[in-house]
Amino acid sequence: MDLDERLVRLEQTCRQLRRRANASIACAALLVIGGITIAAKPTNAIDEDAVLRVRGVIITDANGVERVRIGAPLPDPMAFGRRAERLGTLSGILLSDANGTERSGYVTSDELGEVFFTLDASPRQQALFLANAEGGANLSLWDNDGNAAQLAAVRQPILELRKAGKAVVTLPAAEEGAK
């Protein structure tokens, strides 16, 4: 092999090496850009520090019936596929039964500032545990036959028991409470 031939081969090898080097640089650049893009993109991984800021969350069962709602405000109450008017605006948590009928709430009232917890039969309230914004609280229990029990602490302790709608125990007694 003479000198000219060797020079030609050397030049060819140089060109090949340069092309490979350029290709390698391009690949490396693509990898870097891809990596940055993937790193910047949101993933399915749960960010434990994230805060979900929404007005409401609805959880439905397998039949599509609404069972749990967190809301501010909460919707009017549902019973057997119909809605009724709610007295005032409430925010908090509602539980509904398999018929979609509202059965419980743990809520605050916008108008009066009360916070309360209710347990309902289908569809009437049977238990209420309430605290006033200005102080004082009461626990009330009812059934469907006019029987009721109320225990309250609002400026004084109060206990009242009703049987079939008629008060059978009232403490303090009416005169005592009036003093």
Next chain:
Amino acid sequence: MKRVALIVLLLLTARTRAAEEAQTLVLRGHRGVVSSVAYAGERIVSGGADGTVRIWNATTGDAMTTLRANAEVYALAADARTIAAGVERRVMLWDFGASRARWTADVPGYANALALSPDGATLAVASSDGTLSLFATSTGARIATQSLEGGGNAVAFSRDGKWLAAGGYEITIWRWNGSLSEPRMLKGHRDNAFALAFSPDATRLVSASVDRTARLWNVADGTTIATLTTKEPAHLKIGGKDRSFPQQLAVTSAAFAPDGSIFATAGADRAVHLWDPTTGAHRTALQGHTRAITALAFGADGRLASSSADGTVRVWRVR
């Protein structure tokens, strides 16, 4: 003891078989609570919390059309020409065959109960705020508004078109001849009536209430003929365990058969109860729904459709 158990088993088996024979169709397609059902000639119409009104072939059970209300549907009324739906705080009316509502009108509360007059000219709407609104079906114009003493969750026209009943805690009956007159209050329920139905001869009115009773009323004098309560089922053995079910639950729906030979009530106990309209005697219970029943409607052929929170409409042969 074994003999008693055998008799009970045989009775239960016979009842189940009777219910299976009585049930002819199960209509599936809604998602969530199906709140209402109505017959419209050879079609059944249903509406629900999924915001749709679905039209079914009443003979085959095939789904025919789905109308989009795009909000919760609480009540329906239909005849051979039109479908009206209570959709949140408004009423929508469609002509059969049309996909767009002919008119929409607002009402002051949730449109929880609807009734079409027998001539199809008037639509009555009872809303949750205690208002009865009357609309001309041809134009959607409001004809009259009436305050209801005990809330508004139920409304019905008599089949002769001479009476209109509506209410909630308290029920009012008016004479109807294009306007309301001679109101009479029916008092007795301790909670909201969710459904009202006149007998075909308009001498009886049945009301279904969430106070856990249905009442059969004498239309002429407003007296209660019978207070109807269901005492069954009480105790069942399931999976080797005794399970006790409440004996009385809310009654949400009522309908009279077109020949007046029977009427039906249903509610939270998941059963359709059939009653004698003369005596108020309980005839039988039809089981099949797996959640509370929300509405009942008789077809002209005497078949009965029931809608339920289980997402289905069931059709029953009741004689």
